[in-house]
Amino acid sequence: MNDDLKLTIEHWPFVSSLLTKPQSEADYDVLAAALNELLDIVGEDETHPLIGLVDIIGDWIEAYDHEHHPMPVAGSVDVLRYMMREHNLTQSDLPGVGAQSVVSEVLSGKRQLNIRQIRWLAERFGVSVETFI
Structure with a gap:
């Protein structure tokens, strides 16, 4: 087992709520709050070390929105x-x-x-x- 995987397993209980796709509104709310905090930290810096986490959480939130809160088509x-x-x-x-x-x-x-x-x-x-x- 490599060192990165060992560290991930060791820290999983502390980060799992941020690294799991939302399955409910409560999960969604946790991720949305985390994303807001991350965006405050990252700002406009596309090279920030946390930008990958921002992208992952943002993608999961967007996917959840599309599935559970689709935008109505306006005529x-x-x-x-x-x-x-x-x-x-x-x-x-x-x-x-x-x-x-x-x-x-x-x-x-x-x-x-x-x-x-x-x-x-x-x-x-x-x-x-x-x-x-």
């Missing part, structure tokens, strides 16, 4: 409503989509955005066209 209307709310816009503030009545029909689901409108919205909000597709 183009949901995105448009969100953007309007964030920018304090009214339906009349979107002339590139059309008249206020056209915007109203889009927001109510009676009409879909066309490619011209999507391009205008992407440019207006500084996002990719895929945001509205």
